[in-house]
Amino acid sequence: MEENNMANAILGAVLSFLIPGLGQAYAGDIKKGAIFFAIALVLSILVTYVINLGNIGMIISLAYGVYAAYDAYKMIE
Numbered sequence: 001m002e003e004n005n006m007a008n009a010i011l012g013a014v015l016s017f018l019i020p021g022l023g024q025a026y027a028g029d030i031k032k033g034a035i036f037f038a039i040a041l042v043l044s045i046l047v048t049y050v051i052n053l054g055n056i057g058m059i060i061s062l063a064y065g066v067y068a069a070y071d072a073y074k075m076i077e
Contacts (some may be wrong), residue, residue, distance in 0.1 A: 008076050
């Protein structure tokens with residue numbers, strides 16, 4: 001992998017970990033980014049207010065962020 005492309009893939013992964021969907025949008029797939037963001041938003045609302053899972057909810061949200069980061073990395077790679 002080219003060094004510049006590696007840096008872009010890492011940046012996309014970090015963006016998507018911080019805000020799921022942002023890395024996908026950075027990679028050029030705005031629709032997929034919007035879907036990832038919408039899922040993250042609904043998931044956050046569900047685990048925080050509706051289901052009230054506490055620490056387990058945070059783990060679920062973190063796992064989704066890691067998956068979104070991985071997906072963005074693979075898209076750019």
